Every structure is written in C-alpha cells, then in structure tokens.
C-alpha cells in the first residue's frame with residue numbers, strides 16, 4: 001500500500017473552508033482504495049501567520065514542503081495586507097521556488113451547470129489553458145525610483161527566456177497531443193509587443209515541427225477573448241504567457257458557470273519538486289466563515305492531484321462523483337444560484353465515493 005505525503009495549505013478566506021473539505025474527500029477516496037493512503041500535514045501560513053510573524057510563510061518553508069508528494073493549496077489574499085505581499089509571500093514563493101512552470105487549467109461546463117453562453121452546448125466548451133508560470137510578466141523584475149516625488153517612476157519588465165518559452169510550449173504541444181482533438185491555439189500579442197512576443201511566436205513555430213499531428217494556430221490575446229465567447233468549439237488546448245493566461249482563465253471559468261468550480265495545477269513536469277493543486281478562485285472574504293463556499297473547484301483540483309500521482313482510477317471516480325453532485329440543483333451552492341452549504345456538497349461527494357467503494361468490494 002502506497003502512502004502519499006500531502007501538504008495542505010488552506011491560506012486565507014474561504015481557503016480555510018474548501019481545503020479541509022478537499023482533504024475529507026481525498027480521505028474518502030483513499031478509504032475505498034486498497035492501493036493508497038494519504039499522510040496529510042497542515043501548514044497555517046497566510047494572512048494570520050503574517051500578522052503574528054511579519055511574513056506569509058517561514059524563510060525555510062520550502063524545505064518543509066520539499067519531501068511531499070503534492071501540495072493542496074486554498075488561497076492567499078487578505079483585505080488588510082497588500083495583494084502583492086500575500087501573492088509574492090506565499091503562492092508565488094512556492095510556484096517559483098519549486099519551478100512549477102506549467103499552470104494547467106481545464107474548463108468544462110459540468111452537468112447541471114447553467115452557463116452564461118446561451119448558444120453554447122456544454123460539449124462545445126472543453127478547454128485546457130496552459131499558463132506559463134515561471135517568468136514573463138510575473139518575473140518580478142523592475143523597480144521604483146523617486147518615490148513620492150512628481151518624477152516618480154516604476155517599471156515591471158517582462159522576461160522571456162528561450163529555455164522558458166521552449167519548455168512551456170513543448171509541454172502544451174504534448175498535452176494537446178494527448179487530447180482527442182489534438183488542437184493547440186498559441187496566444188500572442190506580437191503585433192504590439194515586438195521583442196519577447198515575436199520570439200514566443202518563432203519558438204512556437206519551431207516546436208510545432210516536433211508535433212506534426214497537432215493542429216496549431218495563433219491568436220492575438222484580444223481576439224481570443226471574443227473567440228472564446230463567439231466560437232468556443234474552435235478551441236481545445238490553449239497556451240499563453242503568465243499574464244495573458246491569467247486573464248483568459250478567469251473568463252474561461254466564468255463562461256463555464258462559476259469561479260467556484262474551476263481547478264488548477266501548478267506542475268513541475270520534471271517532478272524535481274512537489275506540484276501544487278488549488279482552486280482558481282481567491283479568498284472571497286465576502287462569504288468566508290459562513291459555510292457558503294463552493295468546494296467543487298478544490299475537489300476538481302484534487303482530481304488533478306490524483307492524476308498527477310498516477311491514481312487514474314481514483315481520479316475518474318472522484319470526477320464522476322463531482323459531476324453527479326453538480327447535476328443535482330439541490331446540491332448547488334450560492335454562486336450557482338442554489339442554497340447548499342460547503343458541508344452538504346462535501347458530504348454528498350463522500351457518500352457517493354463510499355457507495356462506489358461498497359459496490360466495488362461486493363463485485364470483487
């Protein structure tokens with residue numbers, strides 16, 4: 001029996017509700033499997049930790065995570081701490097420290113979800129957005145001078161390296177190749193940004209030659225937003241820079257019905273370090289502590305974690321349980337127009353997993 005060591009970092013806001021819910025669901029799936037168990041360790045990093053210690057996580061925090069098989073993360077964001085402190089002090093510290101350069105965001109309209117695009121059948125929206133997660137616009141390179149004076153100046157320099165661009169494009173082509181439609185759209189802005197984005201396009205063309213079976217096209221990021229709304233079925237796998245993909249994936253999540261459903265994986269594809277799985281929503285302070293948060297984004301992130309660990313059958317079972325829950329309007333949380341609580345949705349998923357496990361053991 002394999003034991004996976006999982007770090008849980010609830011972070012801030014509703015992260016403190018959805019991560020324990022995700023842990024419960026993972027425990028339920030392990031209880032029904034003869035093959036694996038989880039050994040969880042919880043880390044109390046985030047806004048409250050910052051108020052006590054002046055940092056979002058300890059200086060040697062990455063060492064505490066290094067030996068884990070995966071990380072389940074909630075959110076980082078606090079109304080009383082500047083956003084750049086919460087983001088750079090925790091989430092980006094882990095993503096960049098562990099070189100989790102591929103951020104993967106699947107988007108589908110799950111059964112029972114009333115998505116806003118009225119002319120879009122659920123089957124027409126089935127995308128995976130691959131976000132470059134280690135450099136580009138979020139490299140942290142830049143500075144400020146003359147602070148407080150009329151001549152104050154500030155720069156954020158977008159850094160793109162050939163190695164960084166090649167590895168994310170190769171990852172995206174491989175992912176597109178593994179999906180039935182074998183289609184990749186490369187997002188760019190090389191009409192206006194004439195250095196790094198032009199190199200991005202050139203490398204995309206070079207890497208595309210290694211994948212002759214993948215149909216590849218190029219789209220400007222502004223045109224891509226309109227295409228996502230007007231012609232969603234023409235997209236499948238999408239690859240974009242750190243900032244472009246950040247924006248496109250919030251649009252994708254909204255088009256699929258709710259920010260509360262969408263998952264993401266921050267992967268180190270070479271598996272030198274643990275990868276991190278998290279819902280794409282933030283801390284949502286407006287609903288925190290009320291038991292109203294939709295835990296589905298975290299559950300779907302747990303599916304991605306199981307896939308990454310190689311537990312494909314468990315991943316399939318959990319995804320089926322999630323889809324049976326979303327198909328039932330009585331189990332919709334407020335973001336989906338329903339009245340269900342975080343606990344009710346969690347218990348429903350756990351009950352389905354338990355009944356699957358009972359049926360499987362009877363059949364065996």
Ligand code: ATP
Nearest residue numbers: 076077259260281282283284285286292293294335
């Ligand atoms: P942050 O600043 O940490 O990114 P935020 O509160 O600005 O977070 P999000 O958490 O991304 O923004 O979400 C925006 C709104 O969507 C929230 O205020 C909340 O009302 C709703 N929302 C987001 N996630 C969920 C969820 N899991 N369940 C229910 N509602 C959600």
